Amino acid sequence: MLTYTAKSKNLKEENTMLKKLSPLFCAVLLGGCIVHVDSNANEQHTELTRSLTLSSHNLNQINIDNRAGDIIVTGKSGIDEIKVTAHIITFENRSYTFSLDSAGDHANLIAKHDPHVGVLWYTNKSPRIDIEVQVPKALFVNVEDGSGEMNIRDVKGVSIDDSSGHITLKNIFGKTQITDGSGDISIDDIKGNVSIDDDSGDISISAVSGNIEIEDGSGDIEIIKGAKVSIEDDSGDIRIKQVTGIISLEDGSGEIDIDGAQALNVKDDSGDIEVKNIRGNVEITDGSGSIWVNRTKGHVVIADGSGDINVSDSQQLEIRDDTSGDVTVSNVKKVIELD
Numbered sequence: 001m002l003t004y005t006a007k008s009k010n011l012k013e014e015n016t017m018l019k020k021l022s023p024l025f026c027a028v029l030l031g032g033c034i035v036h037v038d039s040n041a042n043e044q045h046t047e048l049t050r051s052l053t054l055s056s057h058n059l060n061q062i063n064i065d066n067r068a069g070d071i072i073v074t075g076k077s078g079i080d081e082i083k084v085t086a087h088i089i090t091f092e093n094r095s096y097t098f099s100l101d102s103a104g105d106h107a108n109l110i111a112k113h114d115p116h117v118g119v120l121w122y123t124n125k126s127p128r129i130d131i132e133v134q135v136p137k138a139l140f141v142n143v144e145d146g147s148g149e150m151n152i153r154d155v156k157g158v159s160i161d162d163s164s165g166h167i168t169l170k171n172i173f174g175k176t177q178i179t180d181g182s183g184d185i186s187i188d189d190i191k192g193n194v195s196i197d198d199d200s201g202d203i204s205i206s207a208v209s210g211n212i213e214i215e216d217g218s219g220d221i222e223i224i225k226g227a228k229v230s231i232e233d234d235s236g237d238i239r240i241k242q243v244t245g246i247i248s249l250e251d252g253s254g255e256i257d258i259d260g261a262q263a264l265n266v267k268d269d270s271g272d273i274e275v276k277n278i279r280g281n282v283e284i285t286d287g288s289g290s291i292w293v294n295r296t297k298g299h300v301v302i303a304d305g306s307g308d309i310n311v312s313d314s315q316q317l318e319i320r321d322d323t324s325g326d327v328t329v330s331n332v333k334k335v336i337e338l339d
Contacts, residue, residue, distance in 0.1 A: 051084065054081060061106045063109065067113060068146050069111065069131060073155065075137035082134070085131070112146075137154055140157045142159045143162070153168075162178070162183070175193050177196075178195070193210035193211045206223070209227065224242055227244050233251045236254045240259070246264070263298065266283070270288045270289055275296070278296040278297070285302075291304060294310075294312050295313045303319075310329075316336070
């Protein structure tokens with residue numbers, strides 16, 4: 001195992017330096033917890049560059065553990081080792097671990113500052129470790145990350161558990177799975193299925209050969225090219241184009257714009273809905289907002305709470321419920337009257 005470990009030089013001073021505590025901190029102290037106030041907040045930080053390498057023989061996955069810092073992972077053809085370069089910002093009162101080893105068929109990379117009990121204040125730069133990793137293209141990449149931007153490309157597949165920071169993925173030839181707290185997600189050219197569980201931040205996806213599944217709290221979603229698409233969304237606009245399979249949407253609020261799919265099923269609380277170029281059936285259950293449906297080859301079924309309904313160039317229209325709003329129909333072969 002290859003390891004760099006830096007240890008604290010003045011923990012004793014840190015533990016004895018308590019000053020100007022707020023009433024909240026005093027309450028914490030009275031509750032039996034110890035709060036450390038950083039005595040070195042104004043000290044000069046240290047910046048280091050360290051490198052590690054590991055043979056990739058018989059390895060099929062790399063696990064990356066990084067608490068704070070940017071991550072760049074690039075798959076390369078014709079290499080038989082893993083190369084890591086770390087750019088470290090640290091302080092005397094913090095220790096960190098930078099290590100690269102293997103266990104079975106997995107490589108394990110740790111690049112993070114060690115846990116600290118208490119509160120530290122930094123007035124300028126805070127401790128972080130930015131890493132640049134080169135791996136053989138055949139490796140699957142598994143990342144556990146606290147904060148910082150992430151850029152991964154040209155690898156076998158990706159699994160990410162991230163708290164915050166922008167995520168960019170490109171040319172992934174395998175499954176892609178993301179669990180994300182906050183930050184935008186940008187994905188392009190994925191040869192496999194995509195699964196995303198996201199709390200907040202915009203999501204942009206393009207050129208996916210497999211299925212796309214998204215569970216989203218807030219933020220806009222844009223998808224261009226995919227197979228089957230399934231989305232559960234609380235809020236934010238949704239725009240989808242050029243999907244070859246079925247689209248299923250459950251949406252809280254925000255506008256929906258769909259252009260091209262095999263079939264469509266939408267359950268929406270509020271927001272306008274525009275749909276066109278669907279090769280099969282369309283079913284929309286809507287709370288409020290106007291609805292436009294144009295150029296569908298299957299049957300259109302709409303249950304609407306409030307808002308205008310506009311349907312044109314379709315085979316059949318059935319409006320099961322319409323509380324309020326105007327209905328405009330043109331060039332529809334069969335219209336089933338309201339109950």
